[in-house]
Amino acid sequence: MIDIRHGQRVRRLQVLAVLAGLLTVLAIFLNIGGNETPQTTGRMGKPVLPDFAEARADAAEIRITLADESYSLINGPDGWTLKGSGGYPVRADRLASLAGGLGDLTWGEGRTRDPGKMNRIGLGDPRDGGTGALIEIINEAGTVTASLITGRKGSIVYARLPGEEQAFRVNGDLPPLYNHDAWLDLDIIDIHSDAVSAVRLFDARGNSLYLQRSVGSSDRSFRPAPPYQDYRLVSRIAASTPALALTRFQPIGVKPASKLTTRPVARHITETHDGLEVDLQAYREPDGYFVTLRAIEAGEGAQRGSTINQKASGWAFELTEFDWNEFTPSISSIVRPPQPSDPASPAQP
Structure with a gap:
């Protein structure tokens, strides 16, 4: 009888040990995935780019830098065009969506500070091969007047300022930035x-x-x-x-x-x-x-x-x-x- 009880106790301990191991693995997985406890910061609710209205008014170029390419939208005499397209106009709706989105973005909860986790939420610096998209507003003098690294994981938009290691969830939305051809207004004909x-x-x-x-x-x-x-x-x-x-x-x-x-x-x-x-x-x-x-x-x-x-x-x-x-x-x-x-x-x- 004593042997039987001892065997049952050993098996229970083994089961508990396995469960503890699984919970540990799950915790590590969630932590690696960037699902850290949200952090309340003094930025919450404030504009991500507080001086964007002025930067927008003086914008001569919007440069988008990705890990594998970069492209620019140019504000010329005939309006906004895609650089390298020979002056073909960009889609006004997408341009308005980008400008409106940047102007309306507000800071949410603080997220990871771990550089190794930035790529998991689309915020790795693209200049170093990361998964984020760097947006820069440039005036006629060639000065960057506003900049932001942005990314997305599912339906959630994240952002951080270049040079900062703190990632934030942000409130608002931006148009897709990973296909430069999508900016071209190629909706020429609509015939059924x-x-x-x-x-x-x-x-x-x-x-x-x-x-x-x-x-x-x-x-x-x-x-x-x-x-x-x-x-x-x-x-x-x-x-x-x-x-x-x-x-x-x-x-x-x-x-x-x-x-x-x-x-x-x-x-x-x-x-x-x-x-x-x-x-x-x-x-x-x-x-x-x-x-x-x-x-x-x-x-x-x-x-x-x-x-x-x-x-x-x-x-x-x-x-x-x-x-x-x-x-x-x-x-x-x-x-x-x-x-x-x-x-x-x-x-x-």
Whole structure:
């Protein structure tokens, strides 16, 4: 009996020891993760950048430094642009979100002071390869008038001043800073697939085709129109894909059209039921796949055409190779010319 009780006691002690070990590991894990006890400081509730309004008024440049890149927004004669884009305007909504966010940020609880934990909450100094984003406001004299290292863990925004080792949770929000292309205002065209009535295609070999459909018909209803009415479709999707390519227009970059070094290899003209035409020319450049746009104003489409031209005139927009190929198919991949010896056959689904 004594042996049995002794064995039970030993097992209980072993279980307690295991539980104590697990609790210790859990405590260490939470501590490493940066979940330290919040610290009340004299900064709580105060503006993170108290002089930001003055710095904003004098701003000539906003520089964002990340571990793997840096980029700048430049305040020039034509407004704010992304440096290196040839003067292309940045998105006004994102700029307003950044400026408003910086002005509204207030200090919250103090967090870790451990330099080794800064990267876990996105506050490692990017100049040393850390995970944070350094924001600097620079005036015309080249002086940094406001600066902040910011980061995010989940939905929580953290910040610290450069040179300080104290991390803080902050109240407020900032737009994403880790993709410089996201600052470009590349929302050029908004055309629904139902609006497209026809498309004219000219391929690299000089062949041409006109595809058309009636109002209210499906996306796969495009057919060769005069003088190509006797051509046979390879498939309906082979026709609808290029016919509706402009409705999926999503540039990934931009440069001045004056910087194009090649001649256009294809042409793609989209027509809408209400009279808008968008003439696109495609270029295979050494540095990527580009297109230029020109809207032809007609009828009810005049206002939209003018809006497109205001954004697109003078610029070449970069596309992914996949998207660019939708604007530049060979005519032979869409239709087959009529053969006198072959009977007409219906299009394949």
